Amino acid sequence: MDLRSGLSVVLLFVVFVIALAIGADVLDQVRDTQTVDSIAYNASTNGLTGVDNVSSWSGTIGTVIGASIILTVLVGGFAILWTRGR
Numbered sequence: 001m002d003l004r005s006g007l008s009v010v011l012l013f014v015v016f017v018i019a020l021a022i023g024a025d026v027l028d029q030v031r032d033t034q035t036v037d038s039i040a041y042n043a044s045t046n047g048l049t050g051v052d053n054v055s056s057w058s059g060t061i062g063t064v065i066g067a068s069i070i071l072t073v074l075v076g077g078f079a080i081l082w083t084r085g086r
Helices: 005-033 038-054 058-084
Strands: none
Touching: 005 058, 038 058
């Protein structure tokens, strides 16, 4: 992975997190208009639970993406220094 593709991954991750936030807000507004304990209300509640489970992993995913970009920069820097030393 080079730095350009790493930045693309970061941008896609940001879009993913924003989409999760907007989706959760819309789903919450839809659920508020439904009758409690109806099939639609329960489906909306289960959908919100699923979105919550996915969004709880966003911190871990962001850490992994950040670490991979840092490692890419470090390894690339060492590769440049290694080739210049020869």
